[in-house]
Amino acid sequence: MTTKDKFDFLSETDRLIVRPLKNEDYENWLHEYESRLPSQHSYDEGKLDMSICTLEWFHNLVDKHQELAWTDKAHIFGVFRKNDGTHIGMIDFSTFAREDFQWGRIGYTIHNQYWRAGYGKEAVNAALNIAFQQLNFHRIEAHINLDNTPSVKLAESIGMEFECIRKGFILENGEWTDNLVYYKNAN
DSSP states (O other), rough: OOHHHHHHOOOOOOEEEEOOOGGGGHHHHHHHTTTOOOOOOOOOOOOOOOOOOOOOHHHHHHHHHHHHHTTTSSSEEEEEEEOOEEEEEEEEEEEEEEETOOOOEEEEEEOOGGGTTTTTHHHHHHHHHIIIIIIISSSSEEEEETTHHHHHHHHHHOOOOOOOOOOEEETTTTEEEEEEEEEEOOO
Protein backbone atom coordinates (compact mmCIF):
# COMPACT_ATOMS: atom_id res chain seq x y z
CA MET A 1 0.00 0.00 0.00
CA THR A 2 1.41 3.39 -0.92
CA THR A 3 1.28 6.47 1.29
CA LYS A 4 -1.40 7.93 -0.99
CA ASP A 5 -3.53 4.78 -0.63
CA LYS A 6 -3.45 5.09 3.16
CA PHE A 7 -5.44 8.32 3.01
CA ASP A 8 -7.66 7.83 -0.04
CA PHE A 9 -10.10 5.23 1.25
CA LEU A 10 -13.52 5.92 -0.16
CA SER A 11 -16.90 4.23 -0.43
CA GLU A 12 -19.97 5.62 -2.17
CA THR A 13 -23.64 4.74 -2.11
CA ASP A 14 -26.50 6.30 -4.02
CA ARG A 15 -26.77 9.06 -1.41
CA LEU A 16 -23.52 9.07 0.58
CA ILE A 17 -19.75 9.31 0.42
CA VAL A 18 -17.65 7.85 3.25
CA ARG A 19 -14.06 9.11 3.31
CA PRO A 20 -11.40 10.54 5.63
CA LEU A 21 -11.82 14.16 6.66
CA LYS A 22 -9.86 16.78 4.72
CA ASN A 23 -8.73 20.23 5.85
CA GLU A 24 -11.26 21.86 3.51
CA ASP A 25 -14.14 20.10 5.34
CA TYR A 26 -13.80 22.39 8.36
CA GLU A 27 -16.70 24.82 7.84
CA ASN A 28 -19.12 22.08 6.77
CA TRP A 29 -18.04 19.80 9.66
CA LEU A 30 -18.32 22.60 12.24
CA HIS A 31 -21.70 23.82 10.96
CA GLU A 32 -23.25 20.35 11.22
CA TYR A 33 -21.92 19.75 14.74
CA GLU A 34 -23.24 23.18 15.77
CA SER A 35 -26.62 22.34 14.17
CA ARG A 36 -27.23 19.25 16.28
CA LEU A 37 -30.52 19.04 18.12
CA PRO A 38 -30.68 18.62 21.90
CA SER A 39 -29.94 15.09 23.10
CA GLN A 40 -32.61 12.59 22.04
CA HIS A 41 -31.57 9.77 24.43
CA SER A 42 -28.79 8.84 26.85
CA TYR A 43 -26.36 7.77 24.09
CA ASP A 44 -26.87 10.90 22.00
CA GLU A 45 -24.48 13.71 22.91
CA GLY A 46 -26.81 16.24 21.33
CA LYS A 47 -25.50 19.79 21.20
CA LEU A 48 -21.80 20.09 21.96
CA ASP A 49 -19.59 23.00 22.94
CA MET A 50 -17.58 23.52 19.78
CA SER A 51 -15.76 26.67 20.95
CA ILE A 52 -12.33 24.99 20.97
CA CYS A 53 -12.78 23.71 17.41
CA THR A 54 -10.86 26.39 15.54
CA LEU A 55 -9.52 25.92 12.03
CA GLU A 56 -6.07 25.14 13.48
CA TRP A 57 -7.61 22.62 15.90
CA PHE A 58 -9.42 20.93 12.99
CA HIS A 59 -6.24 20.75 10.87
CA ASN A 60 -4.52 19.06 13.83
CA LEU A 61 -7.46 16.63 14.04
CA VAL A 62 -7.10 15.74 10.35
CA ASP A 63 -3.35 15.22 10.87
CA LYS A 64 -4.05 12.99 13.90
CA HIS A 65 -6.53 10.92 11.87
CA GLN A 66 -3.88 10.47 9.16
CA GLU A 67 -1.29 9.43 11.76
CA LEU A 68 -3.70 6.87 13.24
CA ALA A 69 -4.39 5.51 9.75
CA TRP A 70 -0.70 5.40 8.87
CA THR A 71 0.06 3.38 12.02
CA ASP A 72 -3.09 1.26 11.49
CA LYS A 73 -4.33 2.03 15.01
CA ALA A 74 -7.59 3.54 13.76
CA HIS A 75 -9.26 4.60 10.53
CA ILE A 76 -11.69 7.48 10.91
CA PHE A 77 -14.15 8.57 8.25
CA GLY A 78 -16.57 11.39 7.68
CA VAL A 79 -19.97 10.64 6.19
CA PHE A 80 -21.15 13.15 3.58
CA ARG A 81 -24.33 13.46 1.53
CA LYS A 82 -23.46 13.03 -2.11
CA ASN A 83 -25.93 15.60 -3.50
CA ASP A 84 -24.72 18.59 -1.46
CA GLY A 85 -21.60 17.46 0.45
CA THR A 86 -23.21 17.97 3.87
CA HIS A 87 -21.30 16.29 6.71
CA ILE A 88 -23.81 14.02 8.48
CA GLY A 89 -21.68 11.86 10.77
CA MET A 90 -18.54 9.88 11.56
CA ILE A 91 -17.51 6.22 11.45
CA ASP A 92 -14.31 4.76 12.85
CA PHE A 93 -12.52 1.44 12.91
CA SER A 94 -10.01 0.57 15.64
CA THR A 95 -7.52 -2.17 14.90
CA PHE A 96 -7.43 -4.86 17.60
CA ALA A 97 -5.13 -7.42 15.95
CA ARG A 98 -3.67 -8.06 12.50
CA GLU A 99 -1.65 -11.04 11.22
CA ASP A 100 -3.76 -14.18 11.81
CA PHE A 101 -6.78 -12.21 13.08
CA GLN A 102 -7.45 -9.08 10.93
CA TRP A 103 -9.82 -7.97 13.69
CA GLY A 104 -11.26 -4.55 14.41
CA ARG A 105 -14.05 -2.60 16.08
CA ILE A 106 -16.52 -0.16 14.51
CA GLY A 107 -17.98 2.96 16.03
CA TYR A 108 -20.62 5.08 14.34
CA THR A 109 -22.57 8.26 14.87
CA ILE A 110 -24.96 10.21 12.66
CA HIS A 111 -25.77 13.77 13.69
CA ASN A 112 -29.22 13.63 15.29
CA GLN A 113 -30.71 16.16 12.86
CA TYR A 114 -30.29 13.46 10.17
CA TRP A 115 -31.80 10.52 12.03
CA ARG A 116 -34.63 8.36 10.70
CA ALA A 117 -33.66 8.81 7.06
CA GLY A 118 -31.76 5.52 6.65
CA TYR A 119 -28.36 7.24 6.64
CA GLY A 120 -26.94 5.14 9.49
CA LYS A 121 -27.54 1.83 7.78
CA GLU A 122 -26.31 3.14 4.44
CA ALA A 123 -23.18 4.75 5.92
CA VAL A 124 -22.19 1.74 8.03
CA ASN A 125 -22.61 -0.62 5.07
CA ALA A 126 -20.42 1.69 2.96
CA ALA A 127 -17.81 1.87 5.72
CA LEU A 128 -17.81 -1.92 6.11
CA ASN A 129 -16.95 -2.14 2.41
CA ILE A 130 -13.85 -0.08 3.17
CA ALA A 131 -13.05 -2.23 6.22
CA PHE A 132 -13.29 -5.53 4.38
CA GLN A 133 -12.16 -4.61 0.87
CA GLN A 134 -9.61 -1.84 1.40
CA LEU A 135 -8.39 -2.24 4.99
CA ASN A 136 -8.42 -6.05 4.77
CA PHE A 137 -10.17 -6.72 8.07
CA HIS A 138 -11.71 -10.18 8.40
CA ARG A 139 -13.82 -9.52 11.51
CA ILE A 140 -15.45 -6.29 12.70
CA GLU A 141 -17.16 -6.03 16.08
CA ALA A 142 -19.58 -3.45 17.47
CA HIS A 143 -19.56 -3.07 21.26
CA ILE A 144 -22.93 -1.74 22.39
CA ASN A 145 -24.30 -0.80 25.80
CA LEU A 146 -27.07 -3.16 26.90
CA ASP A 147 -29.76 -0.46 26.75
CA ASN A 148 -28.67 1.25 23.51
CA THR A 149 -31.60 0.02 21.45
CA PRO A 150 -30.99 2.31 18.41
CA SER A 151 -27.44 1.00 18.02
CA VAL A 152 -28.58 -2.61 18.39
CA LYS A 153 -31.25 -2.06 15.72
CA LEU A 154 -28.67 -0.57 13.37
CA ALA A 155 -26.20 -3.42 13.93
CA GLU A 156 -28.91 -6.01 13.29
CA SER A 157 -30.24 -4.16 10.23
CA ILE A 158 -26.86 -4.43 8.49
CA GLY A 159 -26.52 -8.14 9.22
CA MET A 160 -24.24 -8.05 12.22
CA GLU A 161 -24.78 -11.08 14.44
CA PHE A 162 -25.10 -11.07 18.21
CA GLU A 163 -22.25 -13.03 19.77
CA CYS A 164 -22.26 -12.45 23.53
CA ILE A 165 -22.40 -10.08 26.45
CA ARG A 166 -18.94 -9.15 27.68
CA LYS A 167 -19.11 -8.48 31.41
CA GLY A 168 -17.29 -5.46 32.84
CA PHE A 169 -15.90 -4.75 29.38
CA ILE A 170 -15.63 -0.97 28.95
CA LEU A 171 -14.81 1.71 31.53
CA GLU A 172 -17.47 4.42 31.28
CA ASN A 173 -17.92 7.22 33.79
CA GLY A 174 -15.66 5.43 36.26
CA GLU A 175 -17.57 2.11 36.10
CA TRP A 176 -16.89 -1.08 34.16
CA THR A 177 -19.94 -1.70 32.00
CA ASP A 178 -21.27 -4.79 30.25
CA ASN A 179 -21.50 -4.62 26.46
CA LEU A 180 -23.32 -6.55 23.78
CA VAL A 181 -20.93 -7.80 21.12
CA TYR A 182 -22.16 -7.93 17.54
CA TYR A 183 -19.87 -9.01 14.72
CA LYS A 184 -19.62 -9.33 10.99
CA ASN A 185 -16.99 -11.25 9.03
CA ALA A 186 -15.76 -10.53 5.52
CA ASN A 187 -17.54 -12.65 2.93
